[in-house]
Amino acid sequence: MKFSENWLRTVCPTLLTTEELSDALTMAGLEVESVQSVAKGLEGVVVGLITDTRLHPNAERLKICDVDIGLEEQLQIVCGAPNAAIGMKVPTALVKARLPNGLVIKKAKLRGELSQGMLCSASELEIGDDSAGLMSIDDGVPLGSDIRDVFDLNDNVFELKLTANRGDCLSIMGIARELQAIDGVSAQYPTVEEVTTLGSRGALSVVVDEQSACPLYLGLSIQGININSRTPEHILKKLERSGVRGINPVVDLTNYVMLELGQPMHAFDQDKLTGDIVVRYGQEGETLDLLNGQSLAVTEDMLLITDDSGPIALAGIMGGASTAVDESTTNIFLEAAVFSTQSVAGKWRVLGFSTDALHRFERGVDSNGTKTALWRLANLITEVCNGEVESLVKTGSSLNQKKTIIFRPERVRRLLGIDVAVDRMKQIFELLDMTVISIPEGFSVVPPSYRFDLEIEEDLIEEIIRIEGFEKLPSTLPLSTTSMMRLPELVSWNERLKLSLTRQGYQEVITYSFVDHSLESDFGVKNKGVSLINPIAEQYTVMRTNLLGSLALVLQRNLSHRMDRIRVFETSLCFERSDTEEIKQINKIAGMVTGTVVPEQWGHINREVDFFDVKGDLEQMLNLEDVNFSVDQHDSFHPGKVASIWVRGVNIGIVGELHPQLGQKYDLGTSVVAFEIDTDALPESNVPDFHAYSKLPIVRRDIAVEIDADTEVGRLVIEINTGKIQYLKDVRLFDVYEGKGVSDGKKSVALAVMFQDDQKTLTDEQVEKSVSLVLQLLKVKFNAIQRL
Numbered sequence: 001m002k003f004s005e006n007w008l009r010t011v012c013p014t015l016l017t018t019e020e021l022s023d024a025l026t027m028a029g030l031e032v033e034s035v036q037s038v039a040k041g042l043e044g045v046v047v048g049l050i051t052d053t054r055l056h057p058n059a060e061r062l063k064i065c066d067v068d069i070g071l072e073e074q075l076q077i078v079c080g081a082p083n084a085a086i087g088m089k090v091p092t093a094l095v096k097a098r099l100p101n102g103l104v105i106k107k108a109k110l111r112g113e114l115s116q117g118m119l120c121s122a123s124e125l126e127i128g129d130d131s132a133g134l135m136s137i138d139d140g141v142p143l144g145s146d147i148r149d150v151f152d153l154n155d156n157v158f159e160l161k162l163t164a165n166r167g168d169c170l171s172i173m174g175i176a177r178e179l180q181a182i183d184g185v186s187a188q189y190p191t192v193e194e195v196t197t198l199g200s201r202g203a204l205s206v207v208v209d210e211q212s213a214c215p216l217y218l219g220l221s222i223q224g225i226n227i228n229s230r231t232p233e234h235i236l237k238k239l240e241r242s243g244v245r246g247i248n249p250v251v252d253l254t255n256y257v258m259l260e261l262g263q264p265m266h267a268f269d270q271d272k273l274t275g276d277i278v279v280r281y282g283q284e285g286e287t288l289d290l291l292n293g294q295s296l297a298v299t300e301d302m303l304l305i306t307d308d309s310g311p312i313a314l315a316g317i318m319g320g321a322s323t324a325v326d327e328s329t330t331n332i333f334l335e336a337a338v339f340s341t342q343s344v345a346g347k348w349r350v351l352g353f354s355t356d357a358l359h360r361f362e363r364g365v366d367s368n369g370t371k372t373a374l375w376r377l378a379n380l381i382t383e384v385c386n387g388e389v390e391s392l393v394k395t396g397s398s399l400n401q402k403k404t405i406i407f408r409p410e411r412v413r414r415l416l417g418i419d420v421a422v423d424r425m426k427q428i429f430e431l432l433d434m435t436v437i438s439i440p441e442g443f444s445v446v447p448p449s450y451r452f453d454l455e456i457e458e459d460l461i462e463e464i465i466r467i468e469g470f471e472k473l474p475s476t477l478p479l480s481t482t483s484m485m486r487l488p489e490l491v492s493w494n495e496r497l498k499l500s501l502t503r504q505g506y507q508e509v510i511t512y513s514f515v516d517h518s519l520e521s522d523f524g525v526k527n528k529g530v531s532l533i534n535p536i537a538e539q540y541t542v543m544r545t546n547l548l549g550s551l552a553l554v555l556q557r558n559l560s561h562r563m564d565r566i567r568v569f570e571t572s573l574c575f576e577r578s579d580t581e582e583i584k585q586i587n588k589i590a591g592m593v594t595g596t597v598v599p600e601q602w603g604h605i606n607r608e609v610d611f612f613d614v615k616g617d618l619e620q621m622l623n624l625e626d627v628n629f630s631v632d633q634h635d636s637f638h639p640g641k642v643a644s645i646w647v648r649g650v651n652i653g654i655v656g657e658l659h660p661q662l663g664q665k666y667d668l669g670t671s672v673v674a675f676e677i678d679t680d681a682l683p684e685s686n687v688p689d690f691h692a693y694s695k696l697p698i699v700r701r702d703i704a705v706e707i708d709a710d711t712e713v714g715r716l717v718i719e720i721n722t723g724k725i726q727y728l729k730d731v732r733l734f735d736v737y738e739g740k741g742v743s744d745g746k747k748s749v750a751l752a753v754m755f756q757d758d759q760k761t762l763t764d765e766q767v768e769k770s771v772s773l774v775l776q777l778l779k780v781k782f783n784a785i786q787r788l
Contacts, residue, residue: 001170003259004038004241005156012176012187018156024182025160028466030169033161038241039153040126044097044105047137047145048075048119050088058111065119067092070144078115083133090134091125091147093118100126127151152234157241165453167363171262174450181431181467190260192376195389203391204333205276213303213343214279214315216367216396218374220334221270225250225387227329232384244356250325250332253380255356262450263336263365263373264357266313270331272323275308279315279337286311289321292353299350303343305335316344316361317351332381336374338367338396346534366450367398402451407443407460415458416465418472428467429460493682494571497589500621506567506591511550513572514540522662523549523636528576530583543575546676547590548636552658555592556666565595571679590676591617592658594669611641611657614673618645618655624683626721628714629655636662637674645677653677694758698729699767703775704750705784706742713749716778720753723777727762727770730754748787 005018016024022032048067051074056062063084067075069092077092084090094117097105105118122128122135125147141150148154160169168174176187203221208214231252239246244255250267258264282298288311289295298304298311305313313319316339325332344361348354378389407429409422426443429436435446447454454460465473498508516539520529525545535541544550547570558566569591576584596606597613619627624647632644634654642656655675663672707716713733720731735750742748753774755767778784 001160001162001175002241002243003158003160003172003175004238005035005158006152006154007172007238007241008158008175008179010188011172012179012183012185014179014183014185016183021179022158025158025175025178027470028178028182029163029166030175030178031161032158034159036157036159038155038157039148040100041098041102042100042125042148042153045091045093045099045120045125045147046070047089047141047143047147047150048092049143050084050086050090050119053084053086056111056113058113062111064113067117067119068143069094070142075116076114077117077119078110078113079119079134081119081121081134083136084119088134089137089139089141089143091120091137093120099124127153152237155241164363167360167452168262168366168450170360170363171258172260174262177433181428184431190376192372193379194375195378198389198391204270204273204393206393206395207276207278208395209278209280210303210343211396213281213340214396215338215340216370216398217279217335217337217394218370219277219393220336220374220378220389221331221391222334222378222381222387223331223390225330225332225381225385227325227327227385229385248325248327249384250329250381253377253384254334257373257377257380258356258360261369261373261376262360263370264316264360265373265377266319266335266357267325268312268319268323268333268335269325269329270333271329273307273312273333277333278306280304280306282311288312288314290314290318291321291324292318293321294351294353296351302347303339315339317347317358318355332387334374334377334381336370336377338365338370349534364452368449370398398449402447402449402454405445405447405454405457405460406439406441407445407457409442411457412461412464415461417474417476418465420464420468424468425464428464431467432463493679494587494589496623497621497677497679498569498571500623501569501591501617504567504617504620506569506593506617509551509554509568509570510572511547511554511570512540513543513575515542515544515549517541519549519553520544522665523552525576526635530575530577545576546574547572547588548592548674548676551590551592551674552662552666552668555594555668555672559594559668565599567591567593567595587679588676589679590674592672592674593617594672608671609673610671611643611655611673614655614675615643618675618677622647622682626718628718630714631712632656635659645675647681648683650681650683652681694756696757696759696761699755699762701753701755701767701771702734702750703753703771704735704748704787705775705778705782706746706748706787707778707782707784709738709745709747711747711782716749716751716782716784719777719781720751720774723773725770725773725777727755727757727766728753728774729756 014021018035022035026032046069048069050065051068052066053063056064056078062078062080065077065079065084067077069075093099093105095105095107107116119134121131121133123131162169169178180187204219206217206219208217227248227250229249231246231249235252235256236246239252239255242259246252254265254267282300282302282304284300286298287295288298303315304311305315311320312323339361341362341364344358348358381387382389409425412420426436429445433448437444445460514535520542523546528545530543532541551568551570554568555566569589571589574586574588576586578584593609593614595609597609598604598606600606615629626648628646629643630646632642632654633639634642636659637656638659642654644651645653645655653676658672658674660670663670713736717731717733732752734752737748753771755762755770775786
């Protein structure tokens with residue numbers, strides 16, 4: 001919300017300085033985001049009269065001007081403007097003057113002739129766009145007058161950052177009401193005159209099909225206006241300083257009243273209307289050409305203003321081009337309505353734009369002020385554009401009646417910790433336009449109809465401290481005993497996994513849980529995505545089912561910045577829709593790696609990271625004895641280079657090289673390895689148990705067996721470890737061979753089998769017996785044949 005400080009002061013004549021006013025509004029909850037001077041640093045520029053001009057002897061395009069600024073001696077100024085003429089009053093920048101662009105004027109010689117200042121155009125003063133010549137000033141302005149006074153530049157533009165519950169402050173009068181409570185200076189409301197005797201010429205009928213979406217609709221016909229009238233200069237300045245450009249007097253005055261009173265309104269060219277007005281929701285196949293040039297395909301959830309020709313406006317948002325007021329308009333129909341928050345909320349996401357009207361209706365507009373705003377606009381239009389008010393139509397009623405709140409003064413002390421006099425509390429409520437009646441319990445308080453945020457007793461207590469001043473709250477340090485927190489031995493999986501990955505050179509990233517639909521299609525769980533009804537942006541339409549897509553975008557961005565070795569991970573919630581339409585939240589951790597195995601260095605021959613490097617990272621990260629990997633398939637991974645991860649018979653995740661097509665689509669290169677683990681599926685994290693190392697030697701036996709080529713070697717290791725072989729300590733794979741000497745369809749697997757007893761040294765007979773049991777197990781389970 002932008003507004004002119006001078007405009008606010010004319011409505012509420014406070015004596016606070018600009019800085020004090022800014023602080024007061026901010027501390028009252030109306031955060032002042034910025035205060036910008038309208039003059040933009042302009043200093044030392046006055047009104048001057050050109051009394052004589054002559055050609056510059058050394059430059060064809062320059063003139064030497066004698067300028068009278070009301071002093072005894074005239075100034076000689078060299079000027080290049082083509083319109084410089086005798087008798088013209090112009091802005092004159094004196095020596096040491098400062099222009100908005102930072103230029104400081106100095107006495108100088110231009111092509112050998114003395115110049116004692118500078119004659120300025122409107123663009124150089126940044127009070128207009130004309131840069132073709134000097135700015136002409138009215139003859140009635142006294143010589144030597146400061147340009148800041150002539151053009152009302154001694155003003156500041158305030159910009160407020162309002163919270164969504166303070167829609168009542170989206171107007172000058174709303175801010176003035178707040179200032180009235182803060183400073184105690186009465187706000188001056190504009191004079192509004194209602195025409196009591198109305199004719200029937202131009203009368204329209206209005207039908208509202210959706211009363212809940214439009215509880216109140218007022219319409220006023222004004223006949224015979226002069227659209228070519230000029231909008232008063234003071235109104236144009238207020239609009240400009242509020243960030244609104246002037247168009248024509250009807251539109252300008254409509255915007256002016258909206259900024260003044262907070263009621264959005266719209267003017268139709270009545271001669272372009274066909275039949276009567278109907279307020280209804282859109283129908284399939286309808287279109288509407290808006291005032292901004294956009295052709296809108298209407299949907300069934302869009303509230304429309306229509307006539308016999310179809311849609312003519314998007315209710316509460318923007319008018320249509322077909323009924324717009326233009327230079328030929330003589331008769332207008334003014335619309336002042338209240339559209340419910342639900343009917344317009346979130347429409348800016350669909351439309352791709354927002355408007356001042358939509359911004360206000362989303363936050364709520366007081367229906368009790370709608371009629372006043374309509375007559376205020378009618379008064380201004382007939383004053384500026386002439387015309388006669390002919391008819392008024394009304395549908396619905398003002399239903400915004402506030403409920404009574406019982407207020408107990410003793411609760412202020414309990415909740416705020418400070419003492420506020422009861423009379424002061426009542427005064428604050430009355431300054432905020434509340435109706436206050438004394439009762440035995442305290443006060444019966446009825447908030448004004450425009451304060452949608454006041455519902456309960458605590459809201460009133462907040463109003464007291466807001467106006468009384470937050471700075472009056474005592475700064476009291478809490479008294480408590482502190483002690484070192486104990487670190488539990490049982491640490492959650494998330495923390496263990498994150499710590500392990502960071503120690504292995506991974507970096508943690510944090511990304512949005514919302515992703516683009518196409519990204520979810522490429523990486524997510526098929527048919528499990530959760531689409532958002534009101535996404536915060538077009539690229540955030542789906543709740544992600546896994547983390548891989550988000551990590552792919554992280555890789556893409558870092559690779560585009562010439563980072564050639566990337567190891568990242570993320571831990572976060574993912575969301576899946578079950579077959580029963582229930583939305584499940586799943587804790588996951590995922591990582592993605594590309595580049596070389598280790599950072600570049602002179603003493604190491606480097607290579608690109610592969611599947612087995614990341615598999616080793618996972619084994620170290622999980623640090624469990626029974627982690628196994630099994631060949632699998634996944635649409636996002638390279639066929640044949642992907643495996644599922646199993647712990648104690650439970651599938652907890654997947655690891656593999658990213659599919660080449662995805663690598664190409666997202667510019668990730670060819671060697672990208674990723675993993676994802678469902679941390680909720682991991683077994684309960686146990687406190688580590690102490691086991692003493694055996695002082696007795698380990699006996700190793702290497703065995704080689706021939707098995708089917710399609711048999712997973714990991715299954716052999718699992719069977720041996722779970723086969724209850726006496727004295728077995730460990731099994732390690734150290735070679736896989738296919739080729740000469742091995743039968744077709746077979747492969748040779750070499751295993752190192754470790755045996756140890758904690759109580760005695762093993763004999764050869766005991767070891768050989770255990771080895772025989774291993775070979776027998778492999779023969780039974782896998783039809784394995786020992787190779788000698």
